[in-house]
Each structure stands twice: as C-alpha cells, then as structure tokens.
Amino acid sequence: MIHAANTQSSLDLGLIGNGAIAALVDARGRIVWGCVPAFDGDPVFCALLSPRLHEGGDYAIELEDMVSSEQEYLPNTAVLRTVLRDGHGGVVEITDFAPRWHQHDRFYRPVMLLRRVRPIAGLPRIRVVLRPLSEYGASKPEITWGSNHVRYLVPGFILRLTSDVPVRMVREGLPFLLNRELHLVLGPDETLTQPVSSFVRQSEEKTIGYWRDWVRNLSIPLEWQDPVIRSAITLKLSQYDETGAIVAAITTSIPEAANTVRNWDYRFCWLRDSAFVVRALNRLGATRTMEEYLRYVANVASAEGVLQPLYGIGFEKELAEEEVSSLAGYRGMGPVRRGNLAWLQQQHDVYGSVVLAATQLFFDQRLLRGDAAIFSRVEPLGERAYALHDQPDAGLWEFRGRAEVHTYSSVMCWAACDRLARIAVHLKLPDRVKYWRNRADEMHARIIEHAYNEELGYFVEALDGNRLDASLLLLADLGFVKPDDPRFVRTVEAIGLGLKRGDALFRYVAPDDFGSPETSFTICTFWYIDALATIGRREEARSLFERILKRRNPLGLLSEDLEFGEGEGWGNFPQTYSHVGLINAAMRLSRPWQDAT
Template sequence: MTRQDRRYPSIADYAFISDCHCTALVSRNGSIDWCCMPRPDSDSCFGRILDWDHGGYCAIAPTTADVSTSRRYIPESMIVETCFRSTAGEVKVVDFFVMDKRAEEQAPNRLVRMIEGIRGELEILSEIVPRFDFGQIIPAVSEQGDGTWMAIGSNQGLVLHSDLPLEIVKHFGLRAAVSIKRGQKKSFIFSFLPPDQADRVPPQPNVTEVAMAGYRSTVSWWRDWVQRMHPPYKLDEATKRSAMVLKALTFERTGAIIAAPTTSLPEWIGAGRNWDYRYSWVRDSVFTVYTLNGLGYADEAERFLQFIQRSSAGSAEQLQIMYAVDGKRRLTEVELPWLEGYRRSQPVRIGNFAAKQHQLDVYGEILELASIWNAAGNEVDLRYWEFLTDVVNGACRHWAEPDYGIWEFRGEPRHHVHSKAMCWRAVKQGIAIAEGCGLPAPLDDWQSTCDQIRQAIDSQGYDRESGTFVQAFGNTHLDSSLLLLPRIGFVEYDDPRMLRTVDAICMKLNRGGLLLRYDSPDGLPGKEGSFIPCTFWLVSCLAYQGRLKEAWEYYRLAARCSNDLGLFSEEYDASSATMLGNFPQGLTHISQIRARLALEGNGDLLRHGISKNDKTL
C-alpha cells in the first residue's frame, strides 16, 4: 500500500449513524468522511472516503499526535462516542442524527457533533470542509450571524449552527482551534437546506442546549425501539446491534430499505468492482422485513409492502429488482472520473445498471412479503390479491427464461437454479394464500407450473455425478445461493442432496473459513473478497442439519469480520483481515441474525422467513 493510499482509513475504522432519512460514516479519528443529506442516495456533502483531497469532510480531533482513541455506541442506540486521551486531558466527541417523534413527521434532519471536556485540557481542531456534487463544487461559505453559517453551491445547501469561534477560510471551509477544559461543552448542528430557502434560516441560540436536548430524545427514541423487541429469548449484543443497523437502513418517509449507505467501496482494491448500494433492492429489503418481523417489528413489513405496490404501479410486468428510496425506477449508472476512489480504486459509480436486469427471484420475494403480511393476521384484500395474482402469473410465464441471477452477473444470462427455485416459491406461496384466504386463482395451472419447475431443477439443476445442486443449468459450478434452497422449502435441510451440496460448498468455495459467492467466471475483471453473508447462510444450514460444532466454528470466523462496533461490510479478505465492499451491509447483518438464532435453537420464527404459524411448507 502506498503512502497516498494509507491516508484512507480502513473501512473497519468507520462508525455508521442515521436518522432513517440521512446517513453518515464517522472515522475513528473523529472525521465524518461520508454524509448524504437529505436522503441516503443524495449527493454527498462530505465524501473524502472516495477522494481524500477533493471529497470534503468534517473533522474534530486533538492538535497533538500524542493521543489514544477509543469509541463505542451509546448502549441501545446509534449514537457514536469517541474519546481522545492524552497526558494533558481527555475529550469526548458524540455524533448522531437527531431522532424524535418528529422524525416520522419529516422534521428537518439534524446532524449533531458535541464536544465535551472530561479531564484536564486538550486543544481541539475543528475543520468543516463541505464539497457538493460529489466533490465537484466548492460551496460559497458565509456567516449569517448569531453562530450560524451557510454553505451553498449547485442545488445544495448546508446550514451550520455552532457555539465555536469558527473562521471562514477561502476555498476551504471553516476552521477553529480551541482548548476544551473539563466540564466545557461545545456543539455543531448541521442541516440540509435548498439554496432557495437560504433567507429563511433562523438563528439558533443556546446551540449546546439544543444539541443536548437532541441527544436525550435520540437516546430515548432508539431505546424505545430496541425495547419493542419481543422474542421469547434474550438476544446477544451483536444481534441487537445488527437489528439496529437494519432499522437505520430504512427510509422512514416511504418505507424503502437501502442495501448499504455507501457507493463504490471496492470489493477488491483496484479491481473495478465498485457499485452503488444506496438503493432499495426488493430481495434484500424482503430479507430485512422478515428478519425484523421475526424480532417483533411488524411496521416495517407493512411500510415496505406499500412501497413496492406504489413503485411497481401494482403491475408485475412493471416490477424491477430495485428502486430509489422515493420509488424512482430510473437509476442510470454513471461513472465520476474526477474522483480517485477509495484507496485509488476507480471507477466511482452512482446509479446501478442492475436495476434493469431480468432477475426472476423477485417474484418469490414479493410472495414472501405477502406471506409475512398474511401470517401476521392481515387480510389480503382483493386489490392486493390482484397484484399478487399478477406476480404469480408472471413467475409462471417467465420461470423457464434465463436471467442474471441473485449476483447480478454482467455477462450472458443463465438458467440459475436459485432464480427458478424462487419462481417455484412464488407459485407455491400463491397457492397457499389463495387456499388459506378463499381467494380466486387458477390453482390447477399454478400447481402444474410448480411441478414443472421442480422437475426442471431436479433434472437439470442437479449433477448426479457429484450428487449436488449446481449454479445453473448446463454447468457444474457451485454457488452459495444454493444454501438458501432449504429456507424456501424447496428441499429439506437434511435431504442427502443438500447435505452433499453443503459439503461441496465448504470444500470448494472456502477461503480461510469464509465463503466465496461462486466459482464460475462472472464477466468482470479482477477478483473479489469472500462474501460474508454466504458464510452466515452456511452456519444456518449446518445448524438446521444438526452439525452444531461445525456451525459454531464457521460462525465465529464470520463474526470476527465485524469491526469493534459490531458493523459488517459486504466482503472480507481473510488473508489480510481487511473489510471490503460497501459498509455497513444490510444483507450481512440480516444473515448474522438468522445464523445466531439458528445456533441458539431459536430460529423457528425465521427459518423460512415467515410466521411460526404458517403451514404452507
């Protein structure tokens, strides 16, 4: 790694904060290097995680290098506390987005940074360097008086209230160096404001008092949310943290759920596999919904169900596999060549080409969501049933076609086994809902299609020579998505074919105790790290097969891939103990929860992703 690359903290050095509207990453060194306001898919206002020189940041750190640093989340919250200690003194910095009842009423989003002296005296340097349009725009910064500053450029505006003596530095931003003594408190409060509303910014007296009130309401909000978990067992801290991360990835206004709050953190340094994950994948969102639903959170299922119906205009033919958080369908993928990328890993991309891909598993995900909804005692009304019928019929029409699969391959489409099994699941669940609710449906036709899909997978998706399921018809490659077949009820966990498939995946896709996604060419340059969710999928399979010793061994290896705050990335390089990919990754946290519950013998609520009372399998 070059000296230039070392300027970038490791991905593991970041903490994640959110108010279910905006997102930010805070480094161990006290710098916000990624922040998107007022939405998680907005252009960044601080973004030097993707270009250290031009991306912008907000740093609070001691001026002396002789300091030690520690950090934590305030228990049962998404509030980050970073402590800086030296022989001269100790200061803590607390970072959070304000959460209160108004968050559900679309109150102005407020990013708060509080500085407090704990011991002695320590000089702290604060630098606010906003950059808009992903680093292309150096905004004009002006002082409004009464501790208020504005940064304006392009179609973005950032308001800052602070009780620190900030100085405007031309072509840079704002800066202040102050000594913080024991008991002294200073604060920053940031909010997004469109430039055309700049003349409406009211002064904010008593900034630190307002920040402290926001802190109290945010602690209360998160703890109230955590205490609503009502599983019949005590969750360990890692699993509770994963649940909070999933909640923090939701977009409150619409019910959308993003895959991750970042774009273009590389799956391998310099390999070009850099994608924008700040959107709502139907697949990942449904995984999130049935995981949170199993932990006692039903609201997220209802909100996302409504989001999908709105975004697809109630038509199966207009379904796509992901949407923007406001339901927008056009997510045109473009590259930003002026950004050097994390550790010079170009290209930096926004938008996602995969939004227009043909991925057949989406039909199964929609019916999974309907099953969660129905099993919770909600009525499937005729309007919703018309939509679901359309989705099932779509699965019946298209199941025999090739697609790009769960991994969104960018080469030629294939007949992926997982995709076809999800079509089977869609039809099977459609039959169950129709029969259970007395709803009209072409049941004979649907059952015939179910039988055809099963026959096709059994004959073409299973390699008799090796005795295992395969990635796609016509090849013998293995794929970790096959570990999901028992979860949807296509095959029992202890079926000999599944036992052999699990053993083969353990043998051929294992890299240092972590699984790759597949062993086939994927049409992309370079390589990638191990995909952490797949290892947790393996843990669940092994646990349900009664192989608990092996399951715990793999679980411990995967759990070590989190950082000190319990956050997981998408991928991991076991050889260098390095996080890779977008961060934090919702799918990894989902899979950790499911694996842990399976190991503890409490996985029944999540085993098939539906209510324990469901009798359709």
C-alpha cells in the same frame, strides 16, 4: 469500548442516521461520508472516496497532538461516542447522532447531524474543521455566515451550521482551548428557535429514548444479543422513511477487493436485498419496517406485475450509471460510480422475493392483514414468475456478460407460486389453491430434473449446468427441498469443499465479467452456517459463527466482503445483506430462552 491508534483500517467506521440521512464516522470522530438531502444525494462528505480536486469532504473535531482514541455506541442506540486523547493528559469526548423521535403522531427526523463536544481532562486544544464539498467532490461550496452560524451553499441544498463555537473559529479552522461543552447543529438553512445547547441536549435525550424503546420491543435471541441488536439498528438506519425503500448499503464504489474495478453504487433499493431485510426484522418484531417496505413495493410494481431488480429510493426507475472523475476512489482505487446499470437487467428471483415478503401480511397477525383484494394484486407477480422460471437471466449476482437459467432464480419463481397457493388456502379460495398449486408443482418437477446433477451428486448453479453457487444453500430454507434430503446434504457438503476457504465462502469461483473473485461474500458464509445447522452439524455451525463475529469491525458493523486471510472488510458499507445473515444465523443457533432460567 474499542481503541484505535493513529492508524486504522479504513472501514473501522461507525454509522449514524435517522431514516432521512446517514453518515459514516471514523475512529477519530471525523465524518468521512454523508449525502444530502438523502442517502442517494450529493456526498458533501466524500473524504472516504478521496477527492481529487479539493481538500476536504469531511467534518472533524481535531485534537492537537492526538495519540489515541476510543469509540463506542451508547448501548442500544445509534448514538456514537468518540474519546480523543492527546499526549499531555488532554481528553475530549465527541457525541454524534442524527435526531429521531416521535412527535405529533409522526417521526421527527430532519436532515441534520448533531455533535456535542466536551472536555474530560487536561487542557485540550481542538479545531473544528468543516469542509463540505459538492457535485461529488468537484466543487467547493460558497460560504456565508452570521453571528452564530455558517452557511454552505451546496447546489440544491443549503447546509447551515448553528453552534456556540465562535464563527471565526469554524470558518478559518482556528485552534482553541476547549474549556467548556460545545454544541454543533448541521442541517437545513433554518433558524433554531431555542438555544443551541438545550436543543442538542434535549435532542440527544429524546433520540436515545427512541432507540432504546425500539430495541426494547425486539424479540432477540438469548445468545449474541449485542451483535443482533447492533445489526437490527443498522438495518433500520438503512430504510429511507419517506418512501419505505431500503438501500443495500450507504456507500458507493468501495471495491470488493483491493485494486479491482468491482466498484458499484449500492445507494438504491434492491427488492431482493430489501425483502431479506424486512423478513429478518419481522422475525425480531420490527413490523413497521415490513409495512413501510410493502408500501414502497406497491408504488413501484406495475399493474402487470413487472418488476425491475432495483429502484431509486424515490421510486426512480432509470438509474443511469456513470464514472465520477472528481473522486479517486476508496484508498485511491477507482473508478467511482454513480448509478447502477443493474436496473436494466432481468433478475427473475425478484418476483419470489416480493411475494415471500408479502406472504407475511396474510399470516402474521401483528401486521395489517392481507385479504382477497391484496391477494389479487399480488397474483400478477406469480404469473410473471411462472412465465420466467425457465428463462435465462442475469441471476442474483448480476452477471453483466452471462445469461443462464439460474437455479436460484428458478426456485424463487417457484416460491412465488408456492406461497400464492398457501395464501389461497388461508383465504379459502379453492379455485386459486388448485391453480397455483398445479403451477408450483409443475415448476418444482422441472427444476429438480434440470438443477440436480446426477453425475456430480448435488444441485448446480444453472439448469443443466455443473458449477457450484452459494445461493444453493438456501434451497431448504425456501422449502424447495427438505433439510434432510440427501441431495441437499450433499450440496452443502460440496459447497463446503468447493467454495469455502478457511472460515469464509466465495459466492462462486468461476471467472465472471471481471475475472476471478478474490474475497469472500459475507452473506454466503452466514448461509453456510445456517445450512450446517439445518443438516444437523449444529456445533460446527456455532463455532464458525463465533469466529465470523470476530471479523466485524470494532463497532460491530460488516461490509459486503471479507478477505480470506486477515479478514479485512471490503465492499460497500455497512451492507444490509451481511447484517441480515448475522441476525438469521443467531436466531437459528441460539439456545432457547428457557436455558436462562
């Protein structure tokens, strides 16, 4: 259990959700971020991004004279427990979750947040403060009420709070003595068909059961089980069940560093990030996520194999970017953005990302098996990869003002053709084996010639370039070079010298469109840990991994970036990339299960 005083780092947040909705809860039990009716919707809870025009954008259970709080997830679940203490011996427990369980051969996962509040000790006085805003904090919704509910008329979606708290106490935020357990259901404008108390309690029991069953089926490593389980649950909460899309993060516009304009909207599905997620979860045995994601890809890929870097969670292609003036930003650090212009970019690595994810269909017997028909649908992605492997793009870091032939993009294009050759072998298609192997070999030779800088003695960021980039740490993992290739070993060593500061890594250090980077990129640190283990520096990798685990927030979650000094989290939160890195590093570094017996 973690403890918090009256002040805390702003990203000391917990994530709750169910595949339809997600929300962030601070250390006082206040919901400060949540969109309806889905991850990319209107943030009715937007206090995290400082509304300018109205107070609110939050949902709190406020304890009078609160002096401290404690917070934890119930083990192996996405159910969050917060304990608030006042200065007079009063103690209140808040249980937060979004309902999810199997029902009628499908998942029950409504757009709904449930809270259970109970007194633990003393005579606590509380207020229920529910202040949703609409249109990105620009408006206050109209409120109506009945005998046991309050309705908030958000444009396009009506929120109804059904509760055994007296309606006037909620409407006016009046304080009252908490002398019994209370239950609050916030969701669609639908009438509950059973008492609210029994609905919340039964939902809590079923939701706990769902998550514990899900975790029970994971193939986790011997060591670092708690961090891996928390990361796996976090990744699962980032998948939108309706379509299979996986968002890069739940938030928008949390800057990569203090007082920087590097603020982006991450509530969309980057095919690259998502492919990393499903490969990590597949290694843990969560195969359904892979199948749902590949269903999503099948819906966005064109017949010609043309892919954008990202799409909306509902398959949207156009994600126009605009600044939102009604929100001042995280800690007042704007701008706040809605949409992301990266959808217009050329990022050629996406073809390799999708093919690598699809490859598992053909070799993993737990999945729906790939066959010649599916292979023929994947092949156009290889054709695009071959055509683009030596062409400039924005790269995986999405440079807005610089296009080069990035080594990582080229290698991922090679990986697409290489895996197609392997799949053709598996399917016993000799003509296609020869076709794709010839293409992959041709690409490999060209990339080696131009990506390895003989004078510097290591691989470089762009073909015929001279800069370092953390993505080069993945060359061995992708199979492009062998782990003991001296060129790769020297590249890892050069990255350690050139990009590492203390215990963390920059993505790159050269100035980009927005100046010089200031914080570490968390996934890059995990890539470095993996690479150290790959080249034989295993104990050094384990030690660094242990230190990075201590940089997670008190509930075990990671954002996109970490400060080099104090290790404070920055960037959108929680970041799927970061949790993928944690899982992969733990799986690589853990002692085998035989050591436990």
